[in-house]
Amino acid sequence: MDGTISEPGAVCLVFVDMNWRNIGVGIRSTWYRLYSDYLAPARMQDYRDLLREFIDHGYETHSIISFWRSLNSGSDISAGRHLILRHDIDLDCGAAKMMHDIEQQVGARSSFYFRLCTLDVDLMKQIEQSGSEASYHYEELATLIKRYRISSADEVADIVKEAQSLFAVNYRMLKEMTGLPLASVASHGDFANRAVGIPNHYLLQSQDLRDCLGIEVEAYDSKLMAPVVARLSDGLYPMWWNPISPKDVLKRGDSVVYILTHPSRWRRNIVLRFGEDVNRVVEGLKYRLPLSGRNL
Ligand SMILES: [Zn+2]
Numbered sequence: 001m002d003g004t005i006s007e008p009g010a011v012c013l014v015f016v017d018m019n020w021r022n023i024g025v026g027i028r029s030t031w032y033r034l035y036s037d038y039l040a041p042a043r044m045q046d047y048r049d050l051l052r053e054f055i056d057h058g059y060e061t062h063s064i065i066s067f068w069r070s071l072n073s074g075s076d077i078s079a080g081r082h083l084i085l086r087h088d089i090d091l092d093c094g095a096a097k098m099m100h101d102i103e104q105q106v107g108a109r110s111s112f113y114f115r116l117c118t119l120d121v122d123l124m125k126q127i128e129q130s131g132s133e134a135s136y137h138y139e140e141l142a143t144l145i146k147r148y149r150i151s152s153a154d155e156v157a158d159i160v161k162e163a164q165s166l167f168a169v170n171y172r173m174l175k176e177m178t179g180l181p182l183a184s185v186a187s188h189g190d191f192a193n194r195a196v197g198i199p200n201h202y203l204l205q206s207q208d209l210r211d212c213l214g215i216e217v218e219a220y221d222s223k224l225m226a227p228v229v230a231r232l233s234d235g236l237y238p239m240w241w242n243p244i245s246p247k248d249v250l251k252r253g254d255s256v257v258y259i260l261t262h263p264s265r266w267r268r269n270i271v272l273r274f275g276e277d278v279n280r281v282v283e284g285l286k287y288r289l290p291l292s293g294r295n296l
Pocket residue numbers: 088089090137187188189
């Protein structure tokens with residue numbers, strides 16, 4: 001078919017074809033999601049191999065804060081090869097510990113960001129003592145968007161101050177609990193952020209808030225990202241990486257590479273994953289269904 005439509009019958013055929021194609025794409029992406037979340041074997045060995053390959057190619061590994069500080073120290077970043085490693089602990093602290101152990105074995109350092117629901121104070125202290133960084137993966141804006149069932153970006157303005165106050169309370173509590181500097185923080189991405197089109201790190205546009213809490217850098221800051229040549233994150237089967245694979249980056253020999261991983265995607269944990277999926281469905285229903293009025 002060349003895409004030219006001259007008869008009603010042809011129009012119907014195109015729609016039927018498009019619908020089948022959409023259904024096929026939907027089934028395929030659901031299968032990829034199910035396979036990645038529930039069936040794929042652990043890939044921790046792949047992570048070890050990946051780190052070794054980068055180190056063998058002359059890359060110096062960094063946490064977010066170590067890279068930020070070397071950037072600000074005036075050292076010539078373009079002179080060497082740098083690999084910034086960030087882990088968002090959305091779900092599975094056990095998998096985070098496995099990744100940290102691997103990094104210890106190969107001599108790599110990185111940043112691990114924990115949500116309030118995945119806090120593991122002992123592990124955070126171990127990470128920090130090893131020369132890596134453990135800090136906060138925050139989501140206060142999304143929490144309030146869901147609590148007040150906000151559905152547009154315009155309404156978010158009404159809750160920014162409250163979300164910043166909540167962030168400050170949680171951040172200080174975490175600092176006290178862990179005794180760690182938490183000099184960098186990283187924004188979590190939630191369906192609620194996508195629903196209104198505003199990320200959690202919108203809260204940290206306030207330099208006053210950063211100064212008052214002692215936050216040096218946010219993981220999405222443009223000044224931090226400016227020297228990054230390749231930025232990739234782990235994804236679903238069959239690609240496993242977005243937007244390109246680390247092997248392609250290694251072939252190019254990019255000077256500054258930023259890799260984001262989610263440790264829960266690197267080993268199978270059916271119980272945790274199922275609980276998370278159920279929680280997501282319940283949260284989505286509470287947010288979208290008119291079961292109760294808005295609380296704002
Ligand atoms: Zn996250």
